[in-house]
Amino acid sequence: MLISEFxxxxxxxxxxxxxxxxxxxxxxxxxxxxxxxxxxxxxPEDVTAARMIKLQQKLGYTLGEIxxxxxxxxxxxxxxxxxxxxxxxxIERLQHRKxxxxxxxxxxxxxxxxxxxxxxxxxxxxxxxxx
Amino acid sequence: MLISEFxxxxxxxxxxxxxxxxxxxxxxxxxxxxxxxxxxxxxPEDVTAARMIKLQQKLGYTLGEIxxxxxxxxxxxxxxxxxxxxxxxxIERLQHRKxxxxxxxxxxxxxxxxxxxxxxxxxxxxxxxxx
DNA sequence: TATAAGCGTGGAGTGCGCTCCATGGTCAAT
DNA sequence: ATTGACCATGGAGCGCACTCCACGCTTATA
Numbered sequence: 268m269l270i271s272e273f274x275x276x277x278x279x280x281x282x283x284x285x286x287x288x289x290x291x292x293x294x295x296x297x298x299x300x301x302x303x304x305x306x307x308x309x310x311p312e313d314v315t316a317a318r319m320i321k322l323q324q325k326l327g328y329t330l331g332e333i334x335x336x337x338x339x340x341x342x343x344x345x346x347x348x349x350x351x352x353x354x355x356x357x358i359e360r361l362q363h364r365k366x367x368x369x370x371x372x373x374x375x376x377x378x379x380x381x382x383x384x385x386x387x388x389x390x391x392x393x394x395x396x397x398x
Numbered sequence: 399m400l401i402s403e404f405x406x407x408x409x410x411x412x413x414x415x416x417x418x419x420x421x422x423x424x425x426x427x428x429x430x431x432x433x434x435x436x437x438x439x440x441x442p443e444d445v446t447a448a449r450m451i452k453l454q455q456k457l458g459y460t461l462g463e464i465x466x467x468x469x470x471x472x473x474x475x476x477x478x479x480x481x482x483x484x485x486x487x488x489i490e491r492l493q494h495r496k497x498x499x500x501x502x503x504x505x506x507x508x509x510x511x512x513x514x515x516x517x518x519x520x521x522x523x524x525x526x527x528x529x
Numbered sequence: 530t531a532t533a534a535g536c537g538t539g540g541a542g543t544g545c546g547c548t549c550c551a552t553g554g555t556c557a558a559t
Numbered sequence: 560a561t562t563g564a565c566c567a568t569g570g571a572g573c574g575c576a577c578t579c580c581a582c583g584c585t586t587a588t589a
Contacts, residue, residue: 269565269566270565270566270567271565271566280547280548281566282547282548282549283546283547283548285567285568286546286547286548290546304555304556305554305555305566305567306555306565306566306567307566307567315523315524318524318525318528319524322502322505322524322528324546325498325502326498326499326502327458329545329546330545330546331545347513347514350513351510351513351514354506354509354510354513355510357506358503358506358507358510361499361502361503361506362503364499365496365499365500365503367456368456368457368492368495368496368499369496371453371456371457371492372489372492372493372496374453375485375488375489375492376489378485379482379485379486379489382478382481382482382485383478383482392446393446393449393450393453394449397449397453400535400536401535401536401537402535402536411577411578412536413577413578413579414576414577414578416537416538417576417577417578421576435585435586436536436537436584436585437535437536437537437585437586438536438537455576460575460576461575461576462575
């Protein structure tokens with residue numbers, strides 16, 4: 268498929284797609300050579316790849332990190348060992364982030380309780396929830 | 399305290415502190431007037447405020463959002479009603495983010511299982527984990 | 530009093546992640 | 560053959576969150 272259809276399916280602006288291609292995050296096929304079709308051609312897997320990038324961004328990765336991660340992933344594509352390591356690394360970082368959020372959540376909920384109960388004793392201290 | 403001591407206690411570079419002041423996120427006292435001390439003076443609560451900013455950033459808020467949130471918070475400082483609303487809003491957004499992370503985590507763990515078990519059946523699909 | 534450390538201001542620069550635009554090539558339909 | 564939609568490239572610009580620098584003033588210490 269051509270870039271505009273791909274962009275629609277991926278839910279991203281065309282410019283962003285091109286930006287990702289320039290960064291090496293997406294690698295559409297090229298059909299130039301002879302002189303007929305100088306357009307970039309996208310496969311259905313590329314849509315999945317684009318979705319994956321968006322997901323990874325939501326998880327707090329920069330495009331640079333995503334590129335590195337995905338390249339490592341590709342490098343070990345035929346080694347389950349390596350793939351498992353990469354996935355485990357992602358899971359680990361994700362869990363760290365979740366823990367930070369849990370701490371923040373606990374703090375906010377603690378504060379809510381404190382206010383609701385008429386503020387007895389000292390206010391919950393942020394420091395007590397940080398690790 | 400003066401800015402450098404404050405920066406040390408807050409765990410942020412002096413330049414960043416000044417940047418936050420310029421943005422209205424921090425409001426140190428001013429002791430100029432007569433002509434003696436033209437320096438910004440920070441109170442211990444300001445350290446807490448700075449930590450709070452860092453926390454909010456970790457939770458994915460932009461400085462603009464943090465400013466708005468904190469101002470609303472201050473505006474309703476003497477209304478428990480309002481304070482509770484603001485905190486609940488933060489909790490809600492936080493839980494949304496957590497859910498997104500849980501979905502990602504489930505996807506990654508699913509993939510791990512699939513690889514470990516010798517890849518029977520189709521690979522876990524990202525779409526099945528998105529909401 | 531000289532000097533050095535610290536402070537404030539203004540402005541430029543940086544890296545990231547886009548976003549927009551001008552130019553020009555390609556292609557399908559008329 | 561012309562039109563119009565789509566494509567590619569290169570480069571400029573933008574908002575965010577800093578970061579760095581030059582300048583000049585203030586204050587503590589020698």
